[in-house]
Amino acid sequence: xxxxxxxxxxxxxxxxTLEVVRENTDLKVIALTADKNIELLEKQIxxxxxxxxxxxxxxxxxxxxxxxxxxNTKVLSGMDGLIACATEKSVKLVVTAVVGMxxxxxxxxxxxxxxxxxLANKETLVTAGHIIMPLIKEHNVRLxxxxxxxxxxxxxxxxxxxxxxxxxxxxxxxxxxRGKKKKDLEAVTVEDALRHPNWSMGRKITIDSSxxxxxxxxxxxxxxxxxxxxxxxxxxxxxxxxxxxxxEFEDGGIVAQMGTPDMRxxxxxxxxxxxxxxxxxxxxxxxxxGKLTFEEPDYETFRGLRLAFDASREGGSFPTVYNAANECxxxxxxxxxxxxxxxxGLIDAAMKNHKKINHPTIQEILNIxxxxxxxxxxxxx
Numbered sequence: 001x002x003x004x005x006x007x008x009x010x011x012x013x014x015x016x017t018l019e020v021v022r023e024n025t026d027l028k029v030i031a032l033t034a035d036k037n038i039e040l041l042e043k044q045i046x047x048x049x050x051x052x053x054x055x056x057x058x059x060x061x062x063x064x065x066x067x068x069x070x071x072n073t074k075v076l077s078g079m080d081g082l083i084a085c086a087t088e089k090s091v092k093l094v095v096t097a098v099v100g101m102x103x104x105x106x107x108x109x110x111x112x113x114x115x116x117x118x119l120a121n122k123e124t125l126v127t128a129g130h131i132i133m134p135l136i137k138e139h140n141v142r143l144x145x146x147x148x149x150x151x152x153x154x155x156x157x158x159x160x161x162x163x164x165x166x167x168x169x170x171x172x173x174x175x176x177x178r179g180k181k182k183k184d185l186e187a188v189t190v191e192d193a194l195r196h197p198n199w200s201m202g203r204k205i206t207i208d209s210s211x212x213x214x215x216x217x218x219x220x221x222x223x224x225x226x227x228x229x230x231x232x233x234x235x236x237x238x239x240x241x242x243x244x245x246x247x248e249f250e251d252g253g254i255v256a257q258m259g260t261p262d263m264r265x266x267x268x269x270x271x272x273x274x275x276x277x278x279x280x281x282x283x284x285x286x287x288x289x290g291k292l293t294f295e296e297p298d299y300e301t302f303r304g305l306r307l308a309f310d311a312s313r314e315g316g317s318f319p320t321v322y323n324a325a326n327e328c329x330x331x332x333x334x335x336x337x338x339x340x341x342x343x344x345g346l347i348d349a350a351m352k353n354h355k356k357i358n359h360p361t362i363q364e365i366l367n368i369x370x371x372x373x374x375x376x377x378x379x380x381x
Contacts, residue, residue, distance in 0.1 A: 003090045004271070005031035005115075007082060007106060008097035010040045012202045013120045013146065013263065017095050018044065020268045023280065027271065031085035033098070038064045045073050052088055054081025079105060086110040093271065095146070096121040099204055100327060101320075101369050104128050104362060111135045118270040120146035122217045127320040127365050129224035143225070144270040149218055150225055151266030152244035152257035157226070158274070160249070167248040168222055169256075171238040172297070173198050175210040178239060182301050188340035190333065198241040198261045207330045211343055212297065216308020217326075220319050223312060230312055235305065237295035242284065260284050304344040307351065317357040320365050324372035325350035338380060346376050 004021075008014045009032040021027045029048040034041040035056045045053060045068055054076040055061050061077035068075070076084055079102070086094050086106035093116040096107050103121035108128075110117060112135065119125070125132055136143050145151050149170055157165075176195045177185060193210040194203060201209070208214035219233055244266075246256035259265055260282050268279055299306040304326070311322035329346040332338045338346070350372050357364055 001026050001028050002092055002271070003028050003030045004093045004095060005029075005033075005085050005088055005091045005110075006095045006097060007033045007086060007103065008035075008095075008099065008121075009044055010034040010037040011097055011099060012205070013097035013267065014095070015040075016263050017097065017267050017271075018048065020264055020271060020279075021048065024268075024271075024277065030091050031088045033082055033085050035098075036060060038067070042067050045071060049073070051090075052076065052085055054078075054085050082106040083109045086115070087113040091115055093118055093144075095267075095270075096124065097146070099202065101127060101324070101366065104365070107132070108135065108362070111139050111141055114139055114141060116142040116144065118144045118146050118267070120267075122147070122214075122221060123323055125221045125224045126217050126323050127369075128362065129220070129319075130359060131362065133224055142273070144273055145221075145225060146263075146266050146270050147218060147221070148261070148263060148266050149245040150221060151269055153222065153226060153247055155257045155269065156245070156247040156255040160247075160255070164250045165226065165228055165232065165247055166250045166252075168226060168228055168233045169246040169248060169254070170215065170218060170222060170233055170235050171241075171243050171245050172212065172215045172235060173209070173241045174237045174239050174295070175212065177210055178237065178295075180301065181298075182341070185301070185340055190336060193333075193340060197239075203334060204327075204330055207333065207343075208326065211304045211340075212302040213304035213308065213326050213330075213344070213347070215297075216305045216311075217323065219305075219308050220312045220322075230309060235297050237297055239293055239295070240289065242289060242292060258284060302344075304347060307344065307347055311351060314356060315358075317360045317364070317368050318351060318354065320360065320368045321350050321354045321372050322347060324369040325376060328373045328376045332376075332380060342380075346380070349379065350375055 031052040032050045033054040058077050065075045083106045094110045095118040097120040101123045107124045241261040243256050248254045311318040325347040329343040
């Protein structure tokens with residue numbers, strides 16, 4: 001029996017992780033966390049009977065306790081609750097599926113407690129990769145990527161420890177606006193940006209996919225996960241979302257991972273690595289697919305991707321500014337406070353305003369996040 005904790009159980013990755021749990025009786029959920037969706041969390045508690053759960057606010061925790069007073073599950077709240085769920089003694093693996101920089105501290109504490117990490121929280125490595133990767137090594141735990149692209153690279157590297165990476169090929173669908181130019185995006189609505197052609201994801205990550213900021217975050221993550229220079233990471237548009245990413249080795253051989261666009265596959269691979277198990281669902285039919293196509297990214301129209309490379313090359317605190325500015329800008333766009341093109345414009349402005357810190361601590365990272373939010377609110381008021 002493998003005991004797991006899921007941070008962010010009511011989100012897209014969290015709910016799909018629980019789908020995998022339903023199909024595998026040797027997985028046991030010990031802890032769950034959610035932000036504010038206590039209705040869904042209550043259903044999850046009643047189905048999976050975790051020992052411990054946590055929500056974002058005390059008032060929600062009080063309401064949830066009242067709702068589940070007939071159930072023997074302890075309810076906590078806030079950062080202390082997140083950390084408790086991440087470090088629960090019996091847990092072997094923690095799925096970090098929360099959205100935002102709130103995931104950094106519980107991930108660090110889970111690593112220190114000797115837990116393996118199934119990583120779906122981009123911000124952890126984007127902003128604190130220089131802290132996380134040494135901790136992984138120090139505490140001898142496994143960091144297992146859940147993002148479909150990073151999982152694909154991880155799978156392609158399996159058994160290749162003696163061979164040198166020449167290039168990481170990070171694929172992208174191109175999102176709903178593939179092939180569009182800047183002038184075509186001036187009147188984009190929230191509804192337009194949320195219509196992803198291939199993947200079913202949460203609202204924030206769907207917007208990030210449309211701007212290609214999501215791919216920019218993945219570039220920064222890949223640098224840390226696979227110990228490669230930025231110059232050896234190539235982004236390729238693969239509109240069918242069939243090749244999830246690939247690795248080119250120094251002899252010119254390319255190993256790619258293919259499959260249907262189903263997030264349960266990389267989730268299940270992380271949960272049971274190195275074992276593969278049967279997964280119910282559609283299989284890739286190459287005859288029906290017919291062809292695969294590839295395109296170069298348009299770094300001018302989708303300048304959020306170019307800014308990610310800029311932030312990563314600058315290093316230090318710049319990836320934190322990139323990430324925080326995007327989070328704030330996307331929230332404003334979803335609230336219809338700014339137009340679509342302002343998302344990347346605000347990221348650019350925040351980066352130009354920032355004074356670099358070379359090796360930021362966790363507290364400095366969190367301070368920079370707040371400063372970036374304050375700056376964007378100031379210039380958009």
